[in-house]
Amino acid sequence: MFAPEATTEIAAVESAPPLIAHIDMDAFFVSVELLRRPQLRGKPVVVGGSGPRAVVAAASYAAREFGVRSATAMAKARELCPGAVILAPDMAAYRAASTRVMAVLAEFSETVEVLGLDEAYLDLGDCPTPKSRARAIKHAIRSQTGLVCSVGIGPNRLIAKIASDLDKPDGLCLLVKERFLDAVGERPARLLPGIGPKTAERIGAIGITTVAELAAVEFEALAAIVGHSQAEALRARARGEGSAELCIARKRKSESRVRTFDHDLTDPAVMHRELTSMAERLAADLLENDRRGRTVTLKIRLRPFRTFSRSRTLATATNDRATITAAALALFDEFERDAPVRLLGVGLAGLEVEDENGPAPEAAASGKPGTRPIQLTLVDLDGEGRDCTTSN
Protein backbone atom coordinates (compact mmCIF):
# COMPACT_ATOMS: atom_id res chain seq x y z
CA MET A 1 0.00 0.00 0.00
CA PHE A 2 2.99 2.28 0.15
CA ALA A 3 4.52 3.83 -2.91
CA PRO A 4 7.95 2.70 -4.00
CA GLU A 5 10.96 4.96 -3.47
CA ALA A 6 10.72 6.73 -6.86
CA THR A 7 7.17 8.00 -6.38
CA THR A 8 7.39 8.86 -2.71
CA GLU A 9 6.93 12.54 -3.25
CA ILE A 10 3.79 12.13 -5.32
CA ALA A 11 2.37 9.68 -2.85
CA ALA A 12 3.01 12.10 -0.04
CA VAL A 13 1.19 14.89 -1.81
CA GLU A 14 -1.70 12.76 -2.95
CA SER A 15 -2.68 10.69 0.03
CA ALA A 16 -0.02 9.98 2.59
CA PRO A 17 0.07 12.62 5.29
CA PRO A 18 3.23 12.81 7.35
CA LEU A 19 3.24 9.85 9.70
CA ILE A 20 3.73 10.00 13.43
CA ALA A 21 5.02 7.11 15.49
CA HIS A 22 4.29 6.73 19.18
CA ILE A 23 6.84 4.66 21.06
CA ASP A 24 5.70 3.30 24.39
CA MET A 25 8.02 1.20 26.54
CA ASP A 26 6.41 -1.95 27.93
CA ALA A 27 6.14 -2.08 31.75
CA PHE A 28 9.10 0.27 31.79
CA PHE A 29 10.21 0.41 35.44
CA VAL A 30 9.78 -3.34 35.84
CA SER A 31 11.63 -4.04 32.59
CA VAL A 32 14.59 -1.97 33.73
CA GLU A 33 14.69 -3.96 36.97
CA LEU A 34 14.59 -7.23 35.02
CA LEU A 35 17.75 -6.26 33.16
CA ARG A 36 19.67 -6.75 36.39
CA ARG A 37 17.43 -9.50 37.76
CA PRO A 38 16.84 -11.78 34.76
CA GLN A 39 15.81 -14.62 37.06
CA LEU A 40 12.54 -12.71 37.68
CA ARG A 41 11.48 -12.75 34.02
CA GLY A 42 7.94 -14.01 33.56
CA LYS A 43 7.16 -13.68 37.27
CA PRO A 44 4.78 -11.24 38.90
CA VAL A 45 6.96 -8.24 39.76
CA VAL A 46 5.75 -4.97 41.23
CA VAL A 47 7.72 -1.75 41.64
CA GLY A 48 6.39 0.42 44.43
CA GLY A 49 7.08 2.08 47.76
CA SER A 50 6.89 0.42 51.16
CA GLY A 51 4.93 2.87 53.31
CA PRO A 52 1.33 2.29 54.41
CA ARG A 53 0.10 4.65 51.69
CA ALA A 54 2.38 3.58 48.86
CA VAL A 55 0.98 2.74 45.44
CA VAL A 56 2.19 0.60 42.54
CA ALA A 57 4.47 2.47 40.18
CA ALA A 58 4.67 -0.37 37.67
CA ALA A 59 3.56 -3.99 37.41
CA SER A 60 4.87 -6.77 35.18
CA TYR A 61 2.40 -8.39 32.79
CA ALA A 62 2.36 -11.47 35.00
CA ALA A 63 1.34 -9.28 37.95
CA ARG A 64 -1.32 -7.55 35.84
CA GLU A 65 -3.04 -10.88 35.40
CA PHE A 66 -3.83 -10.71 39.11
CA GLY A 67 -5.45 -7.31 38.65
CA VAL A 68 -2.46 -5.28 39.82
CA ARG A 69 -2.15 -1.99 37.92
CA SER A 70 -0.25 1.26 38.20
CA ALA A 71 -1.64 3.32 41.09
CA THR A 72 -3.13 0.30 42.86
CA ALA A 73 -2.48 0.64 46.59
CA MET A 74 0.47 -1.56 47.53
CA ALA A 75 -1.57 -3.17 50.30
CA LYS A 76 -4.20 -4.09 47.73
CA ALA A 77 -1.52 -5.34 45.33
CA ARG A 78 -0.12 -7.71 47.96
CA GLU A 79 -3.61 -8.95 48.60
CA LEU A 80 -4.33 -9.52 44.90
CA CYS A 81 -0.99 -11.14 44.23
CA PRO A 82 0.66 -12.48 47.38
CA GLY A 83 3.44 -14.11 45.37
CA ALA A 84 4.57 -10.91 43.70
CA VAL A 85 8.18 -9.85 44.04
CA ILE A 86 8.13 -6.27 45.28
CA LEU A 87 10.96 -3.91 44.37
CA ALA A 88 11.60 -0.39 45.60
CA PRO A 89 11.63 2.25 42.83
CA ASP A 90 15.07 3.28 41.59
CA MET A 91 14.32 6.46 39.67
CA ALA A 92 17.97 7.12 38.87
CA ALA A 93 18.16 3.79 37.03
CA TYR A 94 14.93 4.49 35.14
CA ARG A 95 16.13 7.94 34.12
CA ALA A 96 19.39 6.49 32.87
CA ALA A 97 17.56 3.81 30.88
CA SER A 98 15.20 6.43 29.48
CA THR A 99 18.13 8.49 28.29
CA ARG A 100 19.51 5.47 26.45
CA VAL A 101 16.16 4.78 24.80
CA MET A 102 15.72 8.39 23.69
CA ALA A 103 19.23 8.37 22.27
CA VAL A 104 18.26 5.41 20.09
CA LEU A 105 15.16 7.25 18.88
CA ALA A 106 17.27 10.26 17.98
CA GLU A 107 19.11 8.04 15.49
CA PHE A 108 15.86 7.62 13.58
CA SER A 109 14.46 11.13 13.46
CA GLU A 110 15.46 14.71 14.17
CA THR A 111 11.98 15.32 15.48
CA VAL A 112 11.37 13.44 18.70
CA GLU A 113 8.95 14.63 21.34
CA VAL A 114 9.68 13.04 24.69
CA LEU A 115 6.77 12.54 27.09
CA GLY A 116 7.88 11.39 30.47
CA LEU A 117 10.43 8.62 30.89
CA ASP A 118 8.86 5.88 28.81
CA GLU A 119 7.13 7.48 25.85
CA ALA A 120 7.92 9.53 22.81
CA TYR A 121 6.47 10.69 19.54
CA LEU A 122 8.65 10.50 16.50
CA ASP A 123 8.07 12.18 13.16
CA LEU A 124 8.43 9.64 10.37
CA GLY A 125 7.84 12.31 7.74
CA ASP A 126 6.74 10.76 4.47
CA CYS A 127 8.59 7.51 5.09
CA PRO A 128 7.34 5.11 2.38
CA THR A 129 7.86 2.03 4.54
CA PRO A 130 6.77 3.02 8.03
CA LYS A 131 6.29 -0.51 9.29
CA SER A 132 9.78 -1.63 8.48
CA ARG A 133 11.05 1.63 9.99
CA ALA A 134 9.12 0.80 13.15
CA ARG A 135 10.58 -2.71 13.17
CA ALA A 136 14.04 -1.21 12.87
CA ILE A 137 13.33 1.12 15.80
CA LYS A 138 12.10 -1.76 17.95
CA HIS A 139 15.11 -3.84 17.04
CA ALA A 140 17.54 -1.02 17.78
CA ILE A 141 15.97 -0.33 21.15
CA ARG A 142 16.07 -3.98 22.06
CA SER A 143 19.62 -4.56 20.96
CA GLN A 144 21.01 -1.34 22.43
CA THR A 145 19.10 -1.26 25.72
CA GLY A 146 17.65 -4.74 26.23
CA LEU A 147 14.19 -3.20 26.55
CA VAL A 148 10.97 -3.91 24.66
CA CYS A 149 8.54 -1.32 23.37
CA SER A 150 5.31 -1.04 21.44
CA VAL A 151 5.03 1.25 18.44
CA GLY A 152 1.90 2.82 17.01
CA ILE A 153 1.89 4.63 13.70
CA GLY A 154 -0.77 7.00 12.50
CA PRO A 155 -1.45 10.25 10.63
CA ASN A 156 -1.54 12.21 13.89
CA ARG A 157 -0.49 11.98 17.53
CA LEU A 158 -3.86 10.74 18.71
CA ILE A 159 -4.06 7.79 16.34
CA ALA A 160 -0.40 6.90 16.83
CA LYS A 161 -0.86 6.83 20.59
CA ILE A 162 -3.98 4.72 20.44
CA ALA A 163 -2.33 2.39 17.94
CA SER A 164 0.64 1.81 20.23
CA ASP A 165 -1.77 0.54 22.85
CA LEU A 166 -3.69 -1.86 20.61
CA ASP A 167 -1.00 -4.48 20.27
CA LYS A 168 0.86 -4.34 23.58
CA PRO A 169 3.30 -5.68 24.65
CA ASP A 170 5.96 -5.81 21.96
CA GLY A 171 3.42 -4.39 19.55
CA LEU A 172 3.52 -2.78 16.16
CA CYS A 173 0.37 -1.26 14.76
CA LEU A 174 -0.26 1.07 11.87
CA LEU A 175 -3.66 2.70 11.83
CA VAL A 176 -4.94 4.93 9.03
CA LYS A 177 -7.66 7.46 9.65
CA GLU A 178 -10.18 5.70 7.42
CA ARG A 179 -9.88 2.55 9.51
CA PHE A 180 -9.89 4.29 12.88
CA LEU A 181 -13.49 3.57 13.81
CA ASP A 182 -13.29 0.04 12.44
CA ALA A 183 -10.38 -0.59 14.77
CA VAL A 184 -11.58 1.09 17.97
CA GLY A 185 -15.22 2.09 17.43
CA GLU A 186 -16.54 -0.69 19.63
CA ARG A 187 -13.98 -0.10 22.36
CA PRO A 188 -14.80 1.93 25.50
CA ALA A 189 -14.63 5.70 25.05
CA ARG A 190 -12.29 5.63 28.04
CA LEU A 191 -9.63 4.46 25.58
CA LEU A 192 -9.33 8.00 24.26
CA PRO A 193 -6.76 10.21 25.94
CA GLY A 194 -8.49 12.92 27.92
CA ILE A 195 -11.40 10.73 28.95
CA GLY A 196 -10.83 9.76 32.54
CA PRO A 197 -13.18 8.22 35.07
CA LYS A 198 -15.24 11.38 35.61
CA THR A 199 -15.82 12.17 31.96
CA ALA A 200 -16.54 8.51 31.21
CA GLU A 201 -19.19 8.55 33.89
CA ARG A 202 -20.74 11.79 32.67
CA ILE A 203 -21.03 10.73 29.06
CA GLY A 204 -22.18 7.31 30.23
CA ALA A 205 -25.15 9.06 31.78
CA ILE A 206 -26.39 9.99 28.30
CA GLY A 207 -25.76 6.50 27.00
CA ILE A 208 -22.32 6.93 25.47
CA THR A 209 -19.95 4.11 26.29
CA THR A 210 -18.03 3.43 23.08
CA VAL A 211 -15.80 5.47 20.81
CA ALA A 212 -18.25 5.05 17.92
CA GLU A 213 -21.14 6.31 20.03
CA LEU A 214 -19.12 9.33 21.01
CA ALA A 215 -18.17 9.96 17.38
CA ALA A 216 -21.82 9.92 16.38
CA VAL A 217 -23.34 11.80 19.30
CA GLU A 218 -25.49 14.84 18.64
CA PHE A 219 -23.34 17.83 19.47
CA GLU A 220 -25.79 19.74 21.65
CA ALA A 221 -26.50 16.69 23.78
CA LEU A 222 -22.80 16.27 24.49
CA ALA A 223 -22.24 19.99 25.01
CA ALA A 224 -25.04 20.05 27.57
CA ILE A 225 -23.09 17.79 29.88
CA VAL A 226 -19.42 18.62 29.26
CA GLY A 227 -19.57 22.16 27.83
CA HIS A 228 -19.09 23.32 24.26
CA SER A 229 -15.34 23.41 24.28
CA GLN A 230 -14.82 19.93 25.68
CA ALA A 231 -17.62 18.54 23.54
CA GLU A 232 -15.84 19.74 20.43
CA ALA A 233 -12.54 18.21 21.55
CA LEU A 234 -14.03 14.88 22.58
CA ARG A 235 -16.00 14.37 19.42
CA ALA A 236 -12.98 15.20 17.28
CA ARG A 237 -10.89 12.66 19.20
CA ALA A 238 -13.56 10.01 18.82
CA ARG A 239 -13.30 10.55 15.06
CA GLY A 240 -9.54 10.19 15.07
CA GLU A 241 -8.87 13.86 14.42
CA GLY A 242 -5.79 15.36 15.99
CA SER A 243 -2.64 17.35 15.55
CA ALA A 244 0.45 15.97 13.86
CA GLU A 245 2.77 18.63 15.22
CA LEU A 246 5.50 17.57 17.57
CA CYS A 247 7.13 19.77 20.15
CA ILE A 248 10.74 18.86 20.70
CA ALA A 249 11.63 21.48 23.32
CA ARG A 250 8.91 21.91 25.85
CA LYS A 251 9.49 24.38 28.66
CA ARG A 252 8.59 23.41 32.16
CA LYS A 253 6.04 25.80 33.64
CA SER A 254 6.00 24.77 37.27
CA GLU A 255 7.93 22.67 39.72
CA SER A 256 6.89 21.27 43.05
CA ARG A 257 7.66 18.95 45.93
CA VAL A 258 4.89 17.14 47.72
CA ARG A 259 4.78 14.50 50.40
CA THR A 260 2.07 12.23 51.68
CA PHE A 261 2.70 11.32 55.31
CA ASP A 262 2.49 7.77 56.56
CA HIS A 263 0.34 9.12 59.37
CA ASP A 264 -1.70 12.31 59.32
CA LEU A 265 -0.11 15.33 61.00
CA THR A 266 -1.72 17.55 63.60
CA ASP A 267 1.27 19.39 65.08
CA PRO A 268 1.82 22.74 63.29
CA ALA A 269 5.48 22.74 64.26
CA VAL A 270 6.01 19.43 62.49
CA MET A 271 4.16 20.72 59.43
CA HIS A 272 6.32 23.85 59.41
CA ARG A 273 9.39 21.66 59.43
CA GLU A 274 8.12 19.52 56.57
CA LEU A 275 7.16 22.55 54.48
CA THR A 276 10.49 24.21 55.13
CA SER A 277 12.35 21.11 54.08
CA MET A 278 10.36 20.79 50.84
CA ALA A 279 10.73 24.49 50.05
CA GLU A 280 14.48 24.22 50.56
CA ARG A 281 14.81 21.22 48.28
CA LEU A 282 12.69 22.94 45.64
CA ALA A 283 14.74 26.11 45.84
CA ALA A 284 17.98 24.17 45.61
CA ASP A 285 16.86 22.42 42.43
CA LEU A 286 15.61 25.65 40.89
CA LEU A 287 18.84 27.38 41.72
CA GLU A 288 20.87 24.56 40.24
CA ASN A 289 19.03 24.94 36.93
CA ASP A 290 18.95 28.71 37.15
CA ARG A 291 15.18 28.82 37.05
CA ARG A 292 12.96 31.35 38.80
CA GLY A 293 9.25 31.62 39.28
CA ARG A 294 6.75 34.15 40.59
CA THR A 295 3.88 32.16 42.06
CA VAL A 296 4.38 30.16 45.23
CA THR A 297 1.75 27.48 45.77
CA LEU A 298 0.86 25.57 48.92
CA LYS A 299 -0.88 22.24 48.49
CA ILE A 300 -2.61 20.67 51.42
CA ARG A 301 -4.67 17.52 51.68
CA LEU A 302 -6.80 16.92 54.75
CA ARG A 303 -8.22 13.72 56.11
CA PRO A 304 -9.76 11.79 54.58
CA PHE A 305 -8.91 13.05 51.08
CA ARG A 306 -9.84 16.69 50.57
CA THR A 307 -7.30 18.67 48.57
CA PHE A 308 -6.81 22.43 48.62
CA SER A 309 -4.34 24.87 47.15
CA ARG A 310 -3.39 28.39 48.06
CA SER A 311 -1.08 30.55 46.03
CA ARG A 312 0.56 33.92 46.08
CA THR A 313 2.19 35.74 43.21
CA LEU A 314 5.29 37.70 44.08
CA ALA A 315 6.35 40.99 42.51
CA THR A 316 9.40 39.40 40.92
CA ALA A 317 10.46 35.90 39.99
CA THR A 318 12.66 34.19 42.54
CA ASN A 319 14.45 31.00 43.43
CA ASP A 320 15.53 32.28 46.81
CA ARG A 321 15.24 29.68 49.54
CA ALA A 322 14.13 32.07 52.27
CA THR A 323 11.58 33.85 50.06
CA ILE A 324 9.91 30.66 48.91
CA THR A 325 9.89 29.19 52.41
CA ALA A 326 8.43 32.33 53.97
CA ALA A 327 5.68 32.52 51.34
CA ALA A 328 4.79 28.84 51.78
CA LEU A 329 4.67 29.11 55.57
CA ALA A 330 2.54 32.26 55.37
CA LEU A 331 0.05 30.51 53.08
CA PHE A 332 0.00 27.58 55.47
CA ASP A 333 -0.58 29.74 58.53
CA GLU A 334 -3.47 31.53 56.82
CA PHE A 335 -5.15 28.29 55.87
CA GLU A 336 -7.89 27.18 58.23
CA ARG A 337 -7.53 23.48 58.81
CA ASP A 338 -10.45 21.54 60.18
CA ALA A 339 -8.89 18.08 60.00
CA PRO A 340 -5.49 16.36 60.27
CA VAL A 341 -3.10 16.80 57.36
CA ARG A 342 -2.41 13.94 54.99
CA LEU A 343 -0.24 15.73 52.43
CA LEU A 344 1.71 18.95 52.14
CA GLY A 345 3.37 20.41 49.09
CA VAL A 346 5.22 23.50 47.90
CA GLY A 347 5.38 24.58 44.29
CA LEU A 348 6.62 27.41 42.18
CA ALA A 349 4.77 28.32 38.99
CA GLY A 350 5.25 30.91 36.31
CA LEU A 351 8.79 29.70 35.70
CA GLU A 352 11.13 31.64 33.52
CA VAL A 353 14.23 30.06 32.11
CA GLU A 354 17.48 31.83 32.54
CA ASP A 355 19.92 30.12 30.22
CA GLU A 356 23.40 30.93 29.07
CA ASN A 357 22.12 33.54 26.59
CA GLY A 358 20.93 35.91 29.24
CA PRO A 359 17.79 36.62 31.21
CA ALA A 360 14.36 35.21 30.46
CA PRO A 361 12.22 36.99 27.84
CA GLU A 362 9.94 38.55 30.44
CA ALA A 363 12.85 40.18 32.16
CA ALA A 364 14.23 41.37 28.83
CA ALA A 365 10.88 42.79 27.74
CA SER A 366 10.39 44.66 30.98
CA GLY A 367 13.72 46.38 30.55
CA LYS A 368 15.50 44.72 33.41
CA PRO A 369 19.26 44.63 33.16
CA GLY A 370 20.65 41.63 31.35
CA THR A 371 23.55 40.69 29.16
CA ARG A 372 21.99 39.99 25.77
CA PRO A 373 18.24 40.45 26.03
CA ILE A 374 17.45 41.16 22.38
CA GLN A 375 19.09 38.07 20.92
CA LEU A 376 17.24 35.80 23.27
CA THR A 377 13.87 37.33 22.48
CA LEU A 378 14.44 36.82 18.77
CA VAL A 379 15.67 33.28 19.17
CA ASP A 380 12.67 32.50 21.27
CA LEU A 381 10.20 33.78 18.71
CA ASP A 382 11.05 31.42 15.93
CA GLY A 383 13.58 29.00 17.34
CA GLU A 384 13.08 25.48 18.58
CA GLY A 385 12.35 26.81 22.02
CA ARG A 386 9.00 28.11 20.80
CA ASP A 387 6.22 27.22 23.17
CA CYS A 388 4.09 24.80 21.21
CA THR A 389 1.19 24.51 23.58
CA THR A 390 -0.63 27.28 21.73
CA SER A 391 -0.38 25.53 18.39
CA ASN A 392 -2.14 22.39 19.56
Next chain:
DNA sequence: TCTGGGGTCCTAGGACCC
Protein backbone atom coordinates in the same frame (compact mmCIF):
# COMPACT_ATOMS: atom_id res chain seq x y z
C1' DT B 1 -8.94 1.48 43.87
C1' DC B 2 -8.87 4.20 51.23
C1' DT B 3 -6.13 6.35 46.83
C1' DG B 4 2.12 8.61 45.21
C1' DG B 5 4.64 12.31 42.97
C1' DG B 6 5.30 15.36 39.30
C1' DG B 7 3.32 17.57 35.87
C1' DT B 8 -0.37 19.90 32.24
C1' DC B 9 -4.50 22.21 30.76
C1' DC B 10 -9.11 24.12 31.46
C1' DT B 11 -12.76 26.78 33.74
C1' DA B 12 -14.72 30.30 36.34
C1' DG B 13 -15.06 34.28 39.16
C1' DG B 14 -13.23 38.59 40.81
C1' DA B 15 -10.18 42.60 40.48
C1' DC B 16 -8.65 46.08 37.80
C1' DC B 17 -7.97 48.95 33.78
C1' DC B 18 -9.31 51.43 29.70
Next chain:
DNA sequence: TCTGGGGTCCTAGGACCC
Protein backbone atom coordinates in the same frame (compact mmCIF):
# COMPACT_ATOMS: atom_id res chain seq x y z
C1' DT C 1 -23.95 59.19 36.50
C1' DC C 2 -26.90 52.87 38.70
C1' DT C 3 -23.93 51.36 34.76
C1' DG C 4 -21.24 48.63 28.85
C1' DG C 5 -17.70 45.72 27.10
C1' DG C 6 -13.18 43.86 26.44
C1' DG C 7 -8.67 42.42 28.05
C1' DT C 8 -5.48 40.69 31.43
C1' DC C 9 -3.99 38.96 35.75
C1' DC C 10 -4.72 36.30 39.81
C1' DT C 11 -6.69 32.55 42.49
C1' DA C 12 -8.90 28.01 43.33
C1' DG C 13 -10.39 23.80 41.94
C1' DG C 14 -11.02 19.91 38.81
C1' DA C 15 -9.70 16.49 35.52
C1' DC C 16 -6.30 14.09 33.44
C1' DC C 17 -1.71 11.96 32.18
C1' DC C 18 2.66 9.18 33.02
